[in-house]
Amino acid sequence: MRLLALVWPDLRLPEAETAPWEPMLDRLDDLSPRVEPVATGVALVDVTGLGPLLGEERRIAARAVALCREVSALPVRVGAGENRWLAVLAARLAHPERPDAPAAFRALDRRELADLPLDLLPADPATSQRFALFGLTAMGQLAALPRSAVGGQFGAVGERLQLLARGDDPRPLAPRRRPARQVRTIVFDPPLEGVGAIALALRRACAELCDVLRTRHLAPGRAALRLQLEDAPAFGVQLAFPTPALEPDWIARLLLGRLEQAARARRLGEVEEPRVGSIGLVFDRLADPASRQLPAFEAQAARWEELRWSLERLAARFGEGRLWRAVHDRPTASLAERRTRLVDIGPSAS
């Protein structure tokens, strides 16, 4: 396994502005699907197998830095190693080649650890003091001792530190998980008059959620909208998309169309212009938009998927029962006209 550790010293300061942190992690998703935020300002990226695609490790690190600098130009130290300890230590030891360089890079091999001072190990002050009492000053000295002797003198902590001094780190990378859903709530104060008045706010909420998901290379497969009314019970609508899509304008328009239909069905019209206190918009069934490449194996399948979006809009405009597809489900029927039939493919059918 090959890991990159990226450390932004300016983000590690207590008073640091941490707003760019999450967007920088999102950018790193472009490089690898396995990114672990260790702490604010420290990220680990699994770059195993990227060599044939992107070149040597220094170039991969340069790409990671370039991606993050799209968000913020903070100075960064990058280390490369075969496990998280070596990668993070390499980042700590990296020094910029010139004072004004925006980034520093260093790769560390376990054979280079022997000459490094023992102070670099993450040991508590008491253990460090005992190491000094025993005359241990370099990692190579600790690594060369028998494991049982280290365990007898320093306990489990000493054994773990000896593993690190030998360049071993059994801790696996824990990549951050994709969000299961994205939620946006907008409260109207004073409340809006009428269901149709939320169009602008709904369009803005859809655009914001789509922007968030776009940076993470995700797209929603379903949208749900819930309205809190002041003078009527809350109600909501759902909209499942034919393919995961990032089209905020049309998502908002289709949701609004469903909402007006639902309002008519619930006879909200009896209430003179219901007052909307807040709306809650949820995007879930998040998926990788790249999965849409699969229909490319058959040209018409891909074009049909594109067409499905148009058909959704068409159904919203003209109503249901307009869109059909013929299926050949009884090929052995004696009468030709009974071998095929039309099936409804409108949104209600799906």
Next chain:
Amino acid sequence: MVQTDRSRPVQPLPELLEALRDRGLRRGVEPSGPVPPRPALPTGQPDLDRALGTGGWPRGALALLDAPTGSGATSLALGTLAACQASGGQVAYLDPSGSLDPATASGLGVDLAWLLVVRPAHAAEAVELAGWLAREGRIDAMVLDLADTLLPRGLDRLADLLVRSGGVTLLLAAAGRESAGRLAGVRVALRRQAWLAVGRDLVGQRVEATVTRQRWALAGSRAELDLYFAEGRRTDTLLRAAAQPLAASAMAGATLEPPSLAVVGA
């Protein structure tokens, strides 16, 4: 003053048009300049492709199939959809009257899996839906089958949208042919000449197609089309074999007598 040579015989108009077309002349274009071919969709009938002068239905055209009921307009339209699908295109059939028979469409080569059937509530909505689909630009060819209903408003707008989107719409309007013909960019008149029969079974019809209007090329050409019924299409290959003397001699060793194509006067 222009001097005319009265001694030269006047060339008949069809031959003159054919000669001009051979020289690459298109209406409204300088004959000397290079003429880029206009993108076109195949009609499914090579003879009609040639007669249209653009190699098929010109993209962006509203094409009227000017034919009395039963003269093969639906067969030609479905053949066009099949040819469009074969070239990877997306097709739709707008059917307000509910007259589309999927089995017939399948028999004429349409892949039902990728055929969108739209059933509007009435003819006016059909035209509006066609405009909607044209504006979306996802459909390459669609058939607007208005059958015997009166021609609704909005066809001029549909023609404008088609020009922008590059799709082709074939209009079947038996009742409103005259008024639709003025709006269509391409108008093809179909007249049955004869029935095609194998034994006592009618398998198709021979139709004369005349390009009476063509906005993007010279009009006036004619083509003779053999339009087979859905069931008759299956024997199409054998019928062609029977019609070709060479192919018939090649089948001399066969124990079954090849079917013979008979042309019965209409």
